[in-house]
Amino acid sequence: MADDPFENMLAQMDRAKEYADVDDGVFERLKHPERTLKVTLPVELDSGEVKVFEGYRCQFDSARGPFKGGVRYHPTVSQREVEALAGWMTWKTALVDLPYGGAKGGIICEPKELTQNDLESLTRRYTEGIRRMIGPETDVPAPDMNTNPQTMAWIMDTFSMYEGHSVPQVVTGKPLELGGTPGRVEATGRGVSIVTERLFDYLDRDLSDATVAIQGFGNVGSNAAELLEEAGARIVATSDVSGAAYDPDGLDVGALTEHVNAGGLVEEYAAGNLRSTSEEREAVDGGVRWDDPELIGNDELLTLDVDVLIPAAVEGVITAENVGDVRASVIVEAANGPTTVAADEVLTERDVQVVPDILANAGGVIVSYLEWVQNAQEFSWPLETVNAELERRIGTAFDQTIEQYDEKDLPDLRTAAYTLALERTASAHEYRGLFP
Ligand code: GLU
Secondary structure, three states, X not given: OOOOHHHHHHHHHHHHHOOOOOOHHHHHHHOOOOEEEEEEEEEEOOOOOEEEEEEEEEEEEOOOOOEEEEEEEEOOOOHHHHHHHHHHHHHHHHHOOOOOOEEEEEEEOOHHHOOHHHHHHHHHHHHHHHXXXXXXXXXXXXXXXXXXXXXXXXXXXXXHHHHOOOOHHHOOOOOHHHOOOOOXXXXXXXXXXXXXXXHHHHOOXXXXXXXXXXXXXXXXXXXXXXXXXXXXXXXXXXXXXXXXXXXXXXXXXXXXXXXXXXXXXXXXXXXXXXXXXXXXXXXXXOOOOOOOOEEEOHHHHHOOOOOEEEEOOOOOOEOOOOHHHOOXXXXXXXXXXXXXXXXXXXXXXXXXEEEOHHHHOOHHHHHHHHHHHHHHHOOOOOHHHHHHHHHHHHHXXXXXXXXXXXXXXXXXXXXXXXXXHHHHHHHHHHHHOOOO
């Protein structure tokens, strides 16, 4: 069932179960989310129309600590998707050893069709809907697809107004002025770049001049592109909903980032129509490094002849149907759940190394944790401290995953990561026991 992310998450758990030291009863417990709240959100839009939206917050598991996970705004959000994403948060926080459980929220909406005022009203109404279940010690939301520091500021403000005092610690990914941490916006992309470098070291391969295709040029994809380029890799393709730009000689990541930040589409970049290139850029780089990018489809990007493929968009894109055409030898899952279990089996068979999502994209929640800790201490750290701590934590999780993979002779890195995550979560359940 490639199109049901929850079924896919359960199948990933089942695949790892045979190698994990987990009691059957506890394992069964881990397959069910603790609770999911569905909220109806009537909002008066700028246009004068009253529109009724639907939102969710799923709290999957809290054996290891408060629930933690982002909130996404997207037309394809569903209860099942939010529950799958909350499950993946549970395994992610366990794998990178944060004292958290897993949660996720979402609103079914098309943010492109909403004004800034509409988004504010929708966010505040959603926060009112879920505010009884969130809090610094219970459940801490964060950004995800189509949400950002401004969204977190609205959640923080709405929650705080009802509490009667400021509660910055209720969300992470806040603007710096409200207790956010330096390094949070780039954190997921930075983590993707760190694990890619570590994997190349492990495989004894040279990242400099490796070719990389990145599906999705949002916050995660664009930051990963920039950092991997700095590490010497060549970013040959990337995409958004409008299509993909492909240039075997390498894209101009800096120019594309400026263009996209100014509201431009990848399709326009491929056609040579850039929205903006700063004077500073002209001065430093002598203008845009412009070869001749070709406009290709998002599906085609997945099957390019590259060394590294980084899906950084939505779930379920590498499937039984297209996996036979995937030519990359390394896949780094920046998105949550981009590979179906059926595709995974083929990749394992073919010895394609896949850094699983719960490791590859954990940089975001790691730095969320660092933000939450700074808020609790009422103390702030410089960027260098945050980045060093991110590198240490994701590096440790990477090393532990590799050790598990090698020592237990496991079929792939996902199985190694899942066995660790399931065993840690199960062990917390066993210590705590069943009560009441
Ligand atoms: N939404 C991000 C994720 O999927 C970050 C969650 C967080 O920081 O709590 O990992």
